[in-house]
Amino acid sequence: MGDMKQNIKRVAINLFYKKGYYATSMSHIAQGAKIQKASIYHHYPNKEEILVDIFRTTIEDLEKSLESHLKDVRGAENRMCAAIHSHITFHIERQKEAIIADSELRVLTVNNYKTFIRMRDNYERKFQKIIKEGIEEGIFKQSDYKIVSYGILTMCTAVCSWFNNAGRLTKDEVANILVDFIIRGLKGESKPV
């Protein structure tokens, strides 16, 4: 990807994050990238394709992060800890793109929408599988694993909307606090303090 294309994408990420897709115009993006708005169309055929580009790299990188965190980790509890840690730290490190991917899904035209819903569902199913296995092995308490997975994932996704980089806690500290809370919720028994 050429320098200017990457530059346009970077500017778009900042603007879509700050103002949202519809409130950001091609003129704003052009201004940020220091070119004329017509020049953007040399790199992207239309506005939606900029958003699609952001969606694709974000979701793909999220999946890669999960896979690398789960590699060679065994046991439902350990795998759950690793998966949550991956999800939370990714949503903090890639805060802007994560917020875009979380809030602009409905902007997409039908084919793009279907593609990314499919990818998201596939990602969620990996969390559900871990919870289900933990319950079957008796490590996690019996509960509705689908509802619990929605709760856990939305809680950890939302971190990108309230985490403050200048705040009192690092991203790893926040991740550890939430991992503890979630594992207690899943196991329903106290860990030694």
Add this chain to the structure above:
Amino acid sequence: MGDMKQNIKRVAINLFYKKGYYATSMSHIAQGAKIQKASIYHHYPNKEEILVDIFRTTIEDLEKSLESHLKDVRGAENRMCAAIHSHITFHIERQKEAIIADSELRVLTVNNYKTFIRMRDNYERKFQKIIKEGIEEGIFKQSDYKIVSYGILTMCTAVCSWFNNAGRLTKDEVANILVDFIIRGLKGESKPV
């Protein structure tokens, strides 16, 4: 509030929910309300005031729901259960408005933004107070009550974005599953099955 004003508001809620504030035009709203777009300005001075009206009633009703659920309830665990139940059922019953209030905050001009952020923070502080008291009384496990409160509230807010009215579970069943999960997370000990 006159019939037509209420009608306009109802149409706007449906459109802001489905397409978002910026993707909804005054023409769309007028079409839904079966009047001309100029007629809307007799009821609202501008587009933002429609959104502000939705925000105000939603947040006020959310606060009222919490207060009525907490009335005469004693003890941190009972109060937490009641507060979460209130939050979740409200976000399902008022799904559309809840999604709008959750996703269109950044649209507001500065004075309106400050007003609703203040109301939201005030609401969140009530949850934080219950968690803090529960920890001090030794009912809840020691943890960072602010981070945990963000986690709990965002998880329960997000219910409005995935709950399916035609799905297999009622809103009370979903609320109970999540209340159980959260209380286990806060207490860190298993309840008798």
Add this chain to the structure above:
DNA sequence: GTCTATAGATGGATAGAC
């Protein structure tokens, strides 16, 4: 690969009749 110029549609909002 970037530019100027512009098409063509749509946006929020107002004026003034009825």
Add this chain to the structure above:
DNA sequence: GTCTATCCATCTATAGAC
């Protein structure tokens, strides 16, 4: 309280020169 007509700004996207 609702209408028609219109203003003016801004939007996405394209044409064609350099």
